[in-house]
Amino acid sequence: MSTNQHDPEIRRKKNTTQTLLQMKRMGEKIAMLTAYDATTAAVMDDSGIPSILVGDSLGMVVLGYETTLQVTMEDMLHHCKAVARGSRYALLIGDLPFLSYQISVQEAVRNSGRLIQEGGMHAVKLEGGRERAETIRAITSTGIPVMGHLGLTPQSVNQFGGFAAQAMTAKAAQRLMEDARILQQSGCFGIVLESIPARLAELVSKHIDIPTIGIGAGAGCDGQVLVTQDMLGMFTRFTPKFVKKFANLNTAMQSAFQQYKTEVQSSEFPAGENTVEMPDDEWQETLRLTNK
Numbered sequence: 001m002s003t004n005q006h007d008p009e010i011r012r013k014k015n016t017t018q019t020l021l022q023m024k025r026m027g028e029k030i031a032m033l034t035a036y037d038a039t040t041a042a043v044m045d046d047s048g049i050p051s052i053l054v055g056d057s058l059g060m061v062v063l064g065y066e067t068t069l070q071v072t073m074e075d076m077l078h079h080c081k082a083v084a085r086g087s088r089y090a091l092l093i094g095d096l097p098f099l100s101y102q103i104s105v106q107e108a109v110r111n112s113g114r115l116i117q118e119g120g121m122h123a124v125k126l127e128g129g130r131e132r133a134e135t136i137r138a139i140t141s142t143g144i145p146v147m148g149h150l151g152l153t154p155q156s157v158n159q160f161g162g163f164a165a166q167a168m169t170a171k172a173a174q175r176l177m178e179d180a181r182i183l184q185q186s187g188c189f190g191i192v193l194e195s196i197p198a199r200l201a202e203l204v205s206k207h208i209d210i211p212t213i214g215i216g217a218g219a220g221c222d223g224q225v226l227v228t229q230d231m232l233g234m235f236t237r238f239t240p241k242f243v244k245k246f247a248n249l250n251t252a253m254q255s256a257f258q259q260y261k262t263e264v265q266s267s268e269f270p271a272g273e274n275t276v277e278m279p280d281d282e283w284q285e286t287l288r289l290t291n292k
Ligand code: KIV
Pocket: 034, 053, 054, 055, 056, 057, 058, 095, 192, 194, 215, 225, 227
């Protein structure tokens, strides 16, 4: 049984790309989160989160890589399938991993199709601006919705020389603004804006019709996305400035694990209520049969 106490409309209706567009039109902010497994996706559904991103951040917060560059299509498919099994209402967006869409338009269409057909996603996300226009047109022409991603695009981390904020000069800001328009014209239904100045993100959001989803881009975006392991305070290797920890699960988990270890060592766990027993007569018979 669901324990949801949040907006019942958002929870009951299947959310689509049209829901997100409508939310922008109505001035209703969009709350998106990442998920990589069925259990978390189900909790998000119960919490009324309208859209879940199976991000390639998977590589860093679940698979233990330093960057997202090692994530493969097979990794993404594995986790997209899990999220799709756990979610009933959220719009599910699957990230196209590094090299799955940059080599050729054909490969991009094929891999987008796999995230939909095999992974159970409703839309895909890819990184980049004007250089992706042809690819976005080809993917959307097959009926697959595409979300763009501008600003700090983590698959280009080696080109950027780290995870620093982007578009900090007027020229770079102008280029990003143009890229946002090109992504909209190419058919994107939304754009993630990552680590860019807040007033630039707000300007972009006002000047395009499709929703902007910010991460480290201020409150002027049409919605926000956070990596769930960051916002739950589970991932502690580093915490970007823009992350707000809505819980401190790392501390809560450590305390539970330590308590478990203590109780195993002292034989306090498992207690009677955590144990099954056979009827006494069966036990006596067992002793007789085993000569004990
Ligand atoms: O991979 C991811 O989780 C993302 C978000 C940070 C937007 O791309």
